[in-house]
Amino acid sequence: MAATLCVKLLPKQGWLPLTQSVRHGSKAVTRHRKPVHILRQKLLAVTKYIPPTRVVPPGAYPSKPKEDNALMLLMKREVKKVFQDYKMIAAAQNNASNAEDMMTLKNRLHKHGITVKFFPNQVMRSFLKDSIYCNMAPLFIGPTVLIVSKEPKAREMLVALRSSPQMTLLGACIENTLLSADGVVSYSKMPSMTVVQGQLVSGLTMLTSYTASMLQRHPAHLSALLQQYVKQQSPDSSTEGAPKAEEAT
Amino acid sequence: MFSFVKAAVGGLTGICKAPGHQQGPLYNHLKVLAAGFKTYEIPPDYSDVVLPEKPKLKFMNKVPNLKRARKEMKKLRDIQGQAKAANAFTTGQYAIVAMGGGYLHWGHIEMMRLTVNRKMDSRTTFARWRINAPYKPITRKGLGQRMGGGKGAIDHYVTPVRYGRFIVEVGGKVELGEVEHILTEVAKKLPFPAKVMSRESLAALQKKQADMEQNNQNPWTFKMIAQGNMLGIRKAISPFDLHNHGRFTGKFHLPGRV
Numbered sequence: 001m002a003a004t005l006c007v008k009l010l011p012k013q014g015w016l017p018l019t020q021s022v023r024h025g026s027k028a029v030t031r032h033r034k035p036v037h038i039l040r041q042k043l044l045a046v047t048k049y050i051p052p053t054r055v056v057p058p059g060a061y062p063s064k065p066k067e068d069n070a071l072m073l074l075m076k077r078e079v080k081k082v083f084q085d086y087k088m089i090a091a092a093q094n095n096a097s098n099a100e101d102m103m104t105l106k107n108r109l110h111k112h113g114i115t116v117k118f119f120p121n122q123v124m125r126s127f128l129k130d131s132i133y134c135n136m137a138p139l140f141i142g143p144t145v146l147i148v149s150k151e152p153k154a155r156e157m158l159v160a161l162r163s164s165p166q167m168t169l170l171g172a173c174i175e176n177t178l179l180s181a182d183g184v185v186s187y188s189k190m191p192s193m194t195v196v197q198g199q200l201v202s203g204l205t206m207l208t209s210y211t212a213s214m215l216q217r218h219p220a221h222l223s224a225l226l227q228q229y230v231k232q233q234s235p236d237s238s239t240e241g242a243p244k245a246e247e248a249t
Numbered sequence: 250m251f252s253f254v255k256a257a258v259g260g261l262t263g264i265c266k267a268p269g270h271q272q273g274p275l276y277n278h279l280k281v282l283a284a285g286f287k288t289y290e291i292p293p294d295y296s297d298v299v300l301p302e303k304p305k306l307k308f309m310n311k312v313p314n315l316k317r318a319r320k321e322m323k324k325l326r327d328i329q330g331q332a333k334a335a336n337a338f339t340t341g342q343y344a345i346v347a348m349g350g351g352y353l354h355w356g357h358i359e360m361m362r363l364t365v366n367r368k369m370d371s372r373t374t375f376a377r378w379r380i381n382a383p384y385k386p387i388t389r390k391g392l393g394q395r396m397g398g399g400k401g402a403i404d405h406y407v408t409p410v411r412y413g414r415f416i417v418e419v420g421g422k423v424e425l426g427e428v429e430h431i432l433t434e435v436a437k438k439l440p441f442p443a444k445v446m447s448r449e450s451l452a453a454l455q456k457k458q459a460d461m462e463q464n465n466q467n468p469w470t471f472k473m474i475a476q477g478n479m480l481g482i483r484k485a486i487s488p489f490d491l492h493n494h495g496r497f498t499g500k501f502h503l504p505g506r507v
């Protein structure tokens with residue numbers, strides 16, 4: 001059969017096939033794995049399972065800054081307005097004061113035109129972060145209230161706060177100056193602006209008036225003073241002249 | 250008596266002072282007890298578990314009771330590929346699952362039966378066979394016999410087992426930790442890789458396989474290429490591969506393939 005096939009397929013006479021396939025029969029060995037056909041090996045290699053790319057675990061990258069919602073924007077605008085309008089802005093910690101305490105405190109402060117305002121810390125911090133008051137940001141931790149007034153009335157505020165132990169003053173921004181709690185106390189002890197200005201003006205006017213009164217004296221007195229001055233300036237008579245000069249003035 | 254009083258006084262002083270500073274025969278046995286709460290897990294509810302009348306594994310016949318024993322061919326198909334029967338839980342919760350094909354002899358079955366029956370607590374646990382008694386005849390030629398003269402006589406009987414077949418199922422009012430050591434001890438003596446599985450772990454395994462098939466990023470799958478006979482690949486693969494998609498070579502399971 002094989003010979004006839006070969007004759008039919010291969011016209012060359014006297015040609016012997018270089019390779020002869022030898023049948024070994026099918027071995028039914030199940031102890032070990034059969035050697036895999038090369039094409040099957042390739043097929044297995046090509047069709048390997050490829051897992052999906054790993055999802056980035058949460059927290060691997062810093063989260064994107066969230067967009068503020070409308071309410072936060074509104075409150076931010078209010079905070080901005082407060083910082084524009086009011087001259088004294090104090091931050092106080094609110095240690096579990098109940099509604100009654102808060103009411104009395106508000107009442108006391110209201111007598112001096114000081115108001116208490118509540119803003120969420122998140123809003124405050126997001127406002128302070130990109131404003132010139134950014135050094136105030138560490139004050140806004142925990143329950144915090146804002147005590148604001150249009151006039152810098154530190155003394156009145158301190159008096160009102162002293163009577164309510166639940167509120168602790170943390171710091172303040174008075175006339176665009178950041179002050180600590182001690183700073184506020186020392187600020188309140190200072191005399192008011194008009195008094196200081198009056199003192200300054202009076203000091204300046206006193207000097208000029210003194211000069212004018214000196215000039216209005218008798219010329220003989222003036223010449224005697226000048227003589228005394230010349231005597232003091234000369235080196236030999238400085239020791240004797242000094243006490244005299246003191247007496248003269 | 251005196252020493253007891255001394256010990257008690259020593260204990261009191263030890264408790265009063267900071268622990269661990271004083272070393273001596275009186276303080277060696279002292280323990281400072283710290284009070285605390287411990288939250289215990291709620292034990293599993295076994296109210297719906299019904300124990301069968303005979304909880305132990307039954308004896309299996311070494312030789313089937315046939316009128317006339319017939320010699321059979323090797324029929325390797327019955328250990329190749331995946332099990333089609335007894336591959337899911339029935340009444341039990343834990344089982345020995347075959348992770349490859351093979352033949353179980355009567356000796357293996359006896360070993361399993363004796364070990365499991367001896368070690369398990371039959372008041373709370375029951376065990377069930379999920380295999381049949383040896384039924385496949387294996388022929389051998391006798392010792393010192395010359396070759397030829399036809400097929401040999403039936404030597405013994407075996408039970409063919411495929412990948413994924415349950416061998417023994419265990420259930421009752423027990424947790425896996427109580428029976429796992431018995432089952433693993435048995436499973437590692439079997440003539441094929443076998444694993445102890447619970448209902449949950451089997452479901453997890455199946456789910457993992459399904460997920461792998463679902464999420465495979467390789468556009469070329471064995472199934473598609475083999476069934477489509479791409480580049481005439483059917484010449485090199487067997488019809489067996491058409492069904493198993495390259496997950497088995499003979500009785501061996503290739504893990505991690507889709």
